[in-house]
Every structure is written in structure tokens, then in C-alpha cells.
Amino acid sequence: MTTISSAAEEAPVAAPLVGRPDVNRKRMARLGWMFAAPALIIVGAVTIFPIIYSVVISLSNAEVSGNGISLNGFTTSNYSLVLKNSTWHYALAFTIIYTLVTVIVELVLGTLIALVLERLTAGRGAMMALLLIPWSMITVINAELWGYIYQGTYGVADAVLNAVGLGSPNILGQSTSAIIGLMIADIWKTTPFVAIIVLAGLVMLPGDVYEAAEVDGSSGWSTFWRITVPLLRPTLALAVLFRVLQAFGLFDLPYVLTNGGPGTATTSLAILGYNAIFKNLSYGPGAAVATTTALLVLLGCLLSLRTFRVQVGKEGN
């Protein structure tokens, strides 16, 4: 754009800029949509369209052949099939329990780590850098690493358990221990993420409240529960929400570490959906699993929307 044409474009609008704010506002809004359009089109085409398409597939007698998918009319049989399926019941229960346990443990451990780091006078930067490594690590690598640790004959976990007299259980060979093993691998990778968020929340807490508490003779423990925890609640609530929604889509870790097994012991909803679609080529039921999972996530989001509204409102639109 040359200077002349730009000046010519701007000149006629420049005058009403001051006098008529509504016209200016309209023009700025149009500009806004223009600027936002590329992003909204990409996001819409690649996320919203497939979401709708997935719902359509889940509600049809979908058949897949070499040259595409044919929908063959409306049906709700995919959903009744899925809702009555015991494997789905198990995957749903497993995913919910897995999510609850890992998020609670990560929250408690993450808060403890944040409290330790907050009091640290030296080396806090180095600690933060160390904490960021598991967070930025590829989950597949995490899975392979813990697979080697849990290996039945030469894994280090086996050696450690042996040394403390717990025998040598085949950790990934039994349902309960495989689930616990999976949770530990997840907790190791994600606790640092929670710790960093909580630490940032701790640092931002107002100091005068603590001075007042001290004057009133409040002990460290009751200060923590009565002041720190309530003040941290917005931070914790959103960290938890993000973790819950993420954990609900659990796929990478069990896919590589246990391949959903032994049996179906660690088959999450995402793995169940993936196997239905890409291994058994049952697109309809697979899409029904995927859609119900998405609906549950959406429900979680909507239930927490009030928290968000408060937060976003505070930002001042």
C-alpha cells in the first residue's frame, strides 16, 4: 500500500472520527470481523464442522468402503448399542476414576511443591526449569520411560519392590497395578504443571492479610486453611477444570504404555472410540463413543461456565 492511497482512504473517515462515535464504532467492528475472519474460518472448518459431522455419523447406519463413507439413513441404534455395552460402561468408569484420582493427587502434590518453592530463597529459577521438563515432554516418551521402569524382569521398579520385600509383581500384567502404574506416570508428568500454576497464585496473594492473621495469633496450619486456600480457590478451580477436561481425553499414555490392557483394564473412552473406528472400522458406534465423550466434556465446561464468566468479566471487556 502506498502512502498516497492510504492517506486517501483514511482522509474521508478521519473527519467523522471525532464527531460521530457510532459510525466510527461500526467501522471498527467491521475491521474487527475482518481481522478475526481468517482465524474463525480455520477454527470453524477444522473443528466445528467435524464435530457436527461426527454427530451425523453417530446418528446414521454408517458404512465405510474403499472410496468413502455412506451414511444410509437415520438411526439411534449406535447410541443404544454403546449405552448397553459393558466395555463402554467400564471405559466410562475407568476414565472418571482415573481423572478423579490423578487430578486430586496432582492438586495436593502440586500445592505442596508450590509451597516448598515459594519459601525457597535460592535456586527457585533452576527448580522452575526442572519442573518445566516433564510438562514439555512428549507423552509417548513418558509412556516408554515408565514402560521400561515397570518392565517385568529387568525394570527398576521390580528391583526396588524386591528390595523392600514386596516381591516382584508384574506391574503391567495385572489390572489394579497397571492402573496404578499408569496413574503414577501421569502424576509424575503433570504435577509440575499444577505446581507452577499454584505457585503463581501464591505469589500474587496480598501480604497484609497474612500480617493481620499473624497479629491475631493464627497458627500456620489454620492460616493455610482459612486464608491461603480460600484466596487460591479461583486459581485452583480453573487449574482443576483444565486438568479434568484434559484427563478425560486420556489417550496417548495408555495407548503406548499398556495398549489399553491387560484385557481392557486401562481402556479409556478415547482408546475405546479409536479402536472402534480405526481398528474395527465401526464408524457409527465409534462416533457415538466419541460424541458422548465430547458431550460429557461439554457438560463439564457449561457447569463451570459461571466461574469463567466471573473471571472473564473481571478482565474488563
Next chain:
Amino acid sequence: MRNRKRTGWHRVINGLNISAFVVVLFVGLPLYWLIASSFKTASNLGDSPPQYFPNPISVQNYHDAFVTYDFGIYFRNSLIISIVATALVLTVGTMAGYALGRLPMRGKFSLMVTLLIISVFPAIAVVAPLYLLLRDLGWLNSYQGLILVYTAFNLPFAIWILRNYMLGIPKEMEETSRIDGAGPIRTVWTIILPMALPGVFTAGIFCFTACWTEFLFALTFNSANNYRTIPVGIAEFGTVFTVPYGTIFAASVVAVVPIGILVFIFRKFVISGLTSGAVKG
């Protein structure tokens, strides 16, 4: 920052050092195991009880990862896809972040909430229709297919981060620029962008990390050896009967290093992104 006095100061310091040490062990030991194992010989990897320090130290696994296996190809693919997707996200996302943060658009709030929900949507919900879509386009086993998907899925979070940074820029800056006769694009380029640069860094690192680590889409769309990314490549090193742990760990160390360096250099931005992402939404 708060400033509070403590009683039993010495007790706190001693307890503190011990607990900090425990944290280092908790995070560090598995990392040590990854690195140490990558330098063990194939036979020492199977020792029981395990070798706690690699002896002899061998770089054979690194050689195998690149020569026997095609880790070089996977590394190149990951690099190309992550860099291009990040560049696209930042370009398109900055414009959208500016619009949603600073321009008077109706329905902004609903739009932001929709983006937020999309950014936490489980990938499994869209992987099948996207697979069919990319197949029709002939974009399975290509760079552009995965780049498009990564761009779309990382845009919502990037827009959120960028919008939050844009909100913090004083209005006068823009008005001065407008009065000086600068068009909207020039205003964004010369005034807004330099001030929002920390947000751009933050969004960039998050996007790059997400692309570098993503597994489900890459596994489904780019399964051909020549188009595999690092996570898929590493996951497929093993067969049903043998898992070449040495090669896997050598490849893993190489995959962790670039992102580790990036995160270390830009840790200030990562931390601010983690907190603005989680605290502000």
C-alpha cells in the same frame, strides 16, 4: 509479593531444604533414568538388577536411532510441521487476538467462550471426520494436512493468550497512531505488535510444544514412515516382541533437548502463559 515473618525460622529452613531435595528427586530421578539408559549397551539395558550407572558408556543407541532407524526423518518432519503451524497460528492468531481484545465487536464474549471450549475439546471427538476429510483431499501422509489441523486446534488457546496481552495495551497508543494517519494494519504492525511481543512469544512456545508432542492426530493421519512425526516414530520403534529401549531413549533425549532449551530460554513466558491460560481462562 508478601512479606511475612516466621517463628521457628531455623526449623523451616532445614525442613525446606529436605523437602526441596525430595521435589528434585521426584522430578529428576525418572529423567536421570531416561538419560542414563540411553547410554547403556543393549545387553546392559536388560540387566537384572539394573545398572544404576551406565558402564560402559555407549553412544551406539544414538547411532542406531539415526542410522538403523529413521529418527532423522521423524525429527525433520516434526520440525517442519511444528514451525509452519506455529507461524500460521501466530500470524492469524495475532490479528484475531487484536480484534477480540481491542475492537468493539458484538458477541465477543460468546466467541471467546466458544474458543475456550474448543481448546479443551477431546481430539477423539473429531479425529474420524477429519480423517475422512483429509482422505478426500488426498492430504493423508502429507505436511499440509497435519499443519492445517494443528493450526486450527492451537488457534483458540493462542487467541486467548494474545487477547489477554492486547487488553493491557493503553488505548492512547492506537489513537495517536491513527491521528498520525496510519491505517489499521500499519497500526497493528508498528504499535500493537511490539507491545504484545511477550504474548506472541508465549503463544508461540505453547503452540510449538503442543505440535511437537501431539500424538493422536499424527498417528491417524501420518502413518507412512516418511511422514511420521517424532511421537509416532518413537511409538512405532517397538514391535510386539521386542522393544528397543536403548534406541527409544536415545531418540527421546534428542527429542526432549530442543524443546527443553526453548522452554528454558523462554521460561518467563511459559510461566506467564501457564498462569494466564489457567487463571484467566
